[in-house]
Amino acid sequence: MTALSEYERLEAIGLWRADPQAQRRDVILSLGDASLVISDAKAGSALAHWSLPAMIRCNPGERPAIYAPSDEPGETVELDDEVMIAAIEKVHTIIESHRPHPGRLRSFLIGGVVLCVGAVALFWLPGALVDHAARITPQAKRVEIGRKLLTELSKMAGQPCTSPSGDQALAALSKRLPGHDTIVVLPEALMGARLLPGKLAVIGRNAIEGPDTPEVVAGYLIATEDAAAGQSPLKRMLGDLGPSAALRLLTTGNLPDSGITTYAEQLLRQEPTPPPTDGLLRAFRSAGVSSTPFAYALDPTGETVLGLIEADPFKGQPSPRPVLADAQWVALQDICTGR
Structure with a gap:
């Protein structure tokens, strides 16, 4: 009716x-x-x-x-x-x-497609853009970006420390810990270690002048590498700078100078989040380095780093293969004294 x-x-x-x-x-x-x-x-x-x-x-x-x-x-x-x-x-x-509305259904379908495309663009595309840029960037460009980032860090934390014997010690350390072609010591502001694109690592003066054993500086580098959770330094950098920086790197081959400066400030301001103890212990074992000296460098009381001390793969003993020879370690400790 x-x-x-x-x-x-x-x-x-x-x-x-x-x-x-x-x-x-x-x-x-x-x-x-x-x-x-x-x-x-x-x-x-x-x-x-x-x-x-x-x-x-x-x-x-x-x-x-x-x-x-x-x-x-x-x-x-x-x-x-x-x-x-x-x-x-x-x-x-x-x-x-009660009448059928095919146009309304079409509108709903189109709206649903638009929402799906928008969701993909919003949530998937930025990450995919960063991943792609980090994956295809050649090593030479990574080194160039790392050097530019080091230049910005040097403006804030001082020019890298250098001396003939100290430089030789850094070269020996980079060979002892594969994955770092170049290691640089910055005299101010920086605490611990940071990884830069192009297999470049920077360490703070506190990592070499306070400790009495090279296992400490090795520990900073190992922990920083493990905290990266497999992400390359370039990918972490692009992730922080955002998809627009990744797009610019893909289209022009360069990153904005302002972005490099901002990221350098961030590296100095934010220390890497400590990785889980179990994974870090595996990294120390793989590198053939005792974790106890590094643990006491983080906390002299040992209370907050008991896991690194009690489960040390080498039980607190010197590493079977020395991180550095004694003379190299002394030279590295003195690398900033001539400044």
């Missing part, structure tokens, strides 16, 4: 035209199940039956309301009865709600 139960037996007075040129006639409008019956007001005979679903309103929002049986020119009815108008409009609203 189309008509609503509250409008059963609803009737109203209206004006009916058989065609646009015909005279208007007084009629009685009766709301049926699925039709509007138009009857002569005087004789009571039926003049027309209109299908409610097919009816259209010719002047929405205006009074008197004018209806037609279809959008074709022909009959019309003028109606001023608010109750009958409300009934017809309500019937039309219900009919419209």
Whole structure:
């Protein structure tokens, strides 16, 4: 049924035209199940039956309301009865709600696709861009970026310490701990060690002048490498600078100078997060270095680093293969004294 139960037996007075040129006639409008019956007001005979679903309103929002049986020119009815108008409009609203809306489904589908594409662009694309840039950058460009970053660090932490015997000791240390082609000591501000793109590592003066054994400086380098969790220094740098820096590296082959400066400041300000003890112990074992000297360098009381002390793969004894010879270690400790 189309008509609503509250409008059963609803009737109203209206004006009916058989065609646009015909005279208007007084009629009685009766709301049926699925039709509007138009009857002569005087004789009571039926003049027309209109299908409610097919009816259209010719002047929405205006009074008197004018209806037609279809959008074709022909009959019309003028109606001023608010109750009958409300009934017809309500019937039309219900009919419209039950009709299929292919355009609406299409809009939902398009909207869903747009949302999916937006989600991919927002959450997946930035990481993929960083990964791709870090993966395809050639070693020569990595070295260039690392050198630029070292230049910025030197402006903030002093020029790298150097001496003939000290430089030889650093070269020996880089061979003892594979993965570092070049190791540089910065005299100020930097604590511990940092890894830069291009297999370049920088260590702070505190890593060589305070300790009495080279296992400490080796420990800083091992811990920093392990904290990277397999990520290359370039990937970590691009991850911090964001996808725009990665895109610029891909398109121009260079990183913005401002980004390099910002990252240098960050390296000095933020020390690497200590890696889990179990993984760090495996790294010490793999490198053939005792973890106890490094543990006491982090905490002289040993309370917060008991795991590194008690589970030391070499039980606190000197490494089977020395990190540096005694003369090399002395030369390294003195590398900044000539400044």
